[in-house]
Amino acid sequence: ARAVLPHGTTGAFIDPHEIANVLGLEGVRLMAQEATTTPMQIYVQVPSCVPSAPGLETAGASIGPNEVAEAMTWPGVIGLGEVMNYPGVAAGDETLHAEIAETLKAGKVVGGHYASPDLGPLFHAYAAAGPSDDHEGTRQEDTIARVRQGMYAMLRQGSAWHDVAAQLPAITEQGVDPRHVLLCTDDRHPGTLLSDGHMDDVVRLAIREGIAPLTAIQMATLNTAEHFGVADDLGCIAPGRYADILVLSDLERFTIDVVFAAGEVVAQGGELVVDIALYPYPKEARGSVRLARALKSSDFAVTAPVKEGVLRARVMEVIENQVVNRAVLTELPVKKGRVCPDLAHDVAFVSVVERHRGSGRISHGFVRGFGLKARCALASTVAHDSHNLLIMGTDHEAMAKAGNCVAEMGGGVCLVKNDKVEASIPLPIAGLMSEEPVETVAEQAEGLNRALMACGCSLNNAFMTFS
Incomplete structure (x- = not known):
């Protein structure tokens, strides 16, 4: 308001x-x-x-x-x-x-x-x-x-x-x-x-x-x-x-x-x-990120049926400024039995970590269109529409670090680059909302956008496309 x-x-x-x-x-x-x-x-x-x-x-x-x-x-x-x-x-x-x-x-x-x-x-x-x-x-x-x-x-x-x-x-x-x-x-x-x-x-x-x-x-x-x-x-x-x-x-x-x-x-x-009082959300609306344990880099490994070579995989391709995306087939490299991202062709990892019940379940996929070039990861509990913990990245260690950062905040958004948290937005209310003034959240979001651009992403409002 x-x-x-x-x-x-x-x-x-x-x-x-x-x-x-x-x-x-x-x-x-x-x-x-x-x-x-x-x-x-x-x-x-x-x-x-x-x-x-x-x-x-x-x-x-x-x-x-x-x-x-x-x-x-x-x-x-x-x-x-x-x-x-x-x-x-x-x-x-x-x-x-x-x-x-x-x-x-x-x-x-x-x-x-x-x-x-x-x-x-x-x-x-x-x-x-x-x-x-x-x-x-x-x-x-x-x-x-x-x-x-x-x-x-x-x-x-x-x-x-x-x-x-x-x-x-x-x-x-x-x-x-x-x-x-x-x-x-x-x-x-x-x-x-x-x-x-x-x-x-x-x-x-x-x-x-x-x-x-x-x-x-x-x-x-x-x-x-x-x-x-x-x-x-x-x-x-x-x-x-x-x-x-x-x-x-x-x-x-x-x-x-x-x-x-x-x-x-x-x-x-x-x-x-006019003054508008802050609505006091109860404690039941907080602490909604429940993971089975802290995330590890190995949680994000995608195993392949071959040790070395390439695999043909279905990849989600984002469309700038639209809510829809498209499915494309592309070849991804395999090294030591694991599927790797292909940064030269703009393909990164993406995973969904169940965060409501602490089940430990994780689903994996690949996404194209964000332009990520650095060793980085973006994690968020704003993830339409079930709002689990969504993590995208080029590096498994970075993905684990970003996901754990979000869990420690009780929900929100975190960007990790080269082992360092570059930007974060705490969202303690259900992992979706902040109690800070809009100016503060806007400043945090702008910091996130700048950090994403530094990782190679040039999409308009990349976070919304991600979520």
Whole structure:
């Protein structure tokens, strides 16, 4: 709230599936309680995919239809969070459909997450099952398809996901009705908030891309309120609504001078003018990194069926500024019976260490696209969506050191280069959140970005792509 109120964001619809995958329904309850302590109108969606990938990853908790039904009775709960398991929905997964049914029975909104370019029968089945919005589009045809299926297309602009400009031609060139399109943010980091802003930045982008200023504002306000069923309370300036009002000195540039939240001046000239107390998270929300033991370099060895030579391996290749990646086949060197990274072709190790139950389980793979050249490793408990301990590196010793550093902090991010911790961000709340001011976290994140660049990485917001 401290970071976004000066930028004119007076309300938000949140899906706290990150903390839910660590702490379960109690984590959602904590977020809902914290929301009531701010000047903002914050509505909560109950996470639908906890765990996010059943059978593929181990989460720290589980939320099913009974928990969803309970949470639908809580004040401030607006619906079901993004249904990420779209293949499961299309295949008739009973648990997912029961969660959707409980939400619809409560008269609330089902959020979507269709992260696939396939707009054929799979997409049609997903849309028919109940999700009424989606923010995973990256092309104008994605926006068109969602609106044609009766959904709201959410165009997102995050720190790493830049999907607004590519989809707006659906409106400006193809004639899609903007009343069925929303502007939103997704994974917007502290540094981006301080340098570029929040929803004000997204509105400015839409205006630059040819959307009329009032239409762009509507896509960020009234459309959103109507979609989530709260237009009687907010979304426009009218009797009976919360007096959430922005005073602008320049409509085209969307320059915000004064921010009112519920009738009170909360920000002026880009500065917060009210005090917002820090929410006291309990000890149960801390100490969530549970490893079987300290990590060793040998934990990350990938054995090969040959002693020397090369192996053909499937590698994840990242796509800059997009949430999707691609699978590629490439040859990797084998030395002394172990598969090695191939820095000349930008291939590094990546491992997932289970951190919720101390099982000691570790999965290994390879990733291309980060440009790492040094003997280094990056470790993080911000690892969508089950948020285990994710470690990427060019050296096993560095990977172990970075992972142990994160565990010792109780969660967070750590970069190791040449046996030295070059940057770290402690995230003690569920291994996901900091209690420090946004300026402090932004400074820590910028230090991490600089350290990553020194290791050879030139990706925009490489950490978000990694996580």
